[in-house]
Amino acid sequence: MGAEDESVAVSLAHRVPDLGALELLLAVARLGSLGRAARARGISQPAASSRIRSMERQLGVALVERSPRGSRLTDAGALVTDWARRVVEAAEAFDAGAQALRGRRDSRLRVAASMTIAEYLLPGWLIALRAQRPGTAVSLLAGNSSAVAERLLGGAADLGFVEGLEVPAGLDGTVIGQDRLIVVAAPSHPWTRRRTELTAAELAATPLILRERGSGTRQVLDAALARHGGLAEPLLELASTTAVKAAVVSEAAPSVLSELAVGEELTARRLVEIPVRGLRLGRELRAVWPTGQRPAGPARDLLGLTRGAP
Secondary structure (H helix, E strand, O other), X not given: OOHHHHHHHHHHHHHOOOHHHHHHHHXXXXXXXXXXXXXXXXXXXXXXXXXXXXXXXXXXXXXXXXXXXXXXXXXXXXXXXXHHHHHHHHHHHHHHHHHHHHHXXXXXXXXXXXXXXXXXXXXXXXXXXXXXXXXOEEEEEEEOHHHHHHHHHOOOOOEEEEXXXXXXXXXXXXXXXXXXXXXXXXXXXXXXXXXXXXXXXXXXXXXXXXXXXXXXXXXHHHHHHHHHOOOOOOXXXXXXXXXXXXXXHOOOOOEEEEHHHOHHHHHOOOOEEEOEEOXXXXXXXXXXXXXXXXXXXXXXXXXXXXXXXX
C-alpha cells in the first residue's frame, strides 16, 4: 500500500461512522423511536442519543429529528440510512464468510509427528482432543523429523512434533516435554553380563541397529558420539521404531531408542537397558509450526493438551 492509499484509509476510518452507530441508525428508522432503538440495541437512551449526536457531528449533517411523538429521519438521515444498510449488509456478508473460513479450518486437523511421538504420545492426546472437538476430523502423518518439517513447510500439515536437537529451519516451536535415549540389547547379548559399564567409545565403535538419518533419535545419537569417534557403520538402518525393536529382540545387535518406546519390552525382559558411562542422551520434544503462523483452532487446542509430556 502506497503513502497515498494509506492516507485515504486513515481518513476513511475517521470520517465513516462505525458499524455500531450505523446499526443504531437503522434501528431508529425501523422502529420510529430512539428509545425503542436503544432497547433493541441493548443500550440506554442517553447513550443512544449521544451516539446519534456524535455521528451527526462526524458527518456534518442532522440525521434524526426528535419530538414527543417519537423520532424521525431527516431527508439527509434517510439517505444516510440507505447507505448504512448497504454497509451493514456488506459487513454481515464479511462476517458470514469469516465464519465459514473458521468452520472449514476447525473441521479438520492435519498433524505430522516423528515416530516416537506419533506412536507413544499422540494417541492419548488425540483421544482427549476428540472429547473437546468431536466434529474435527484428524489425520496423522508419521515420519522422521526431516519429513515433519517438509510437510509443515509444504502446507501438508497444520501442526508438527519433532524430537531432534533444534527447531528445523523455517519453523517456530515450543518445548512440550523431555525424553531420554537409552542403549538396549536382547537379554542374551554379552553386554548384559558386563561387570563394568559400557563406555561411550565402545558404543560408538559397535555396529548398531539404528533409525535412519533424518530421524530425531539419530540426530541426537550422532551429536553425542561425535567426540568419541563417531558412529560405526550401522548393522541395519530401519525407518520405524517398531522395526528396530523387533530386530534387537531377535538378537541381531543392540540399539539406542527412546525410553518411551521400550518401556513394555524392559518390563517384560525382552530387552535390557545397558548403562553407558559418561554419556548423556537427553532430548527435548517440541511442537513446531511454520514461522509466523501460530497454531489456531484445533491445532491450538491440541498444543494445549501436550503440556507436561514426559
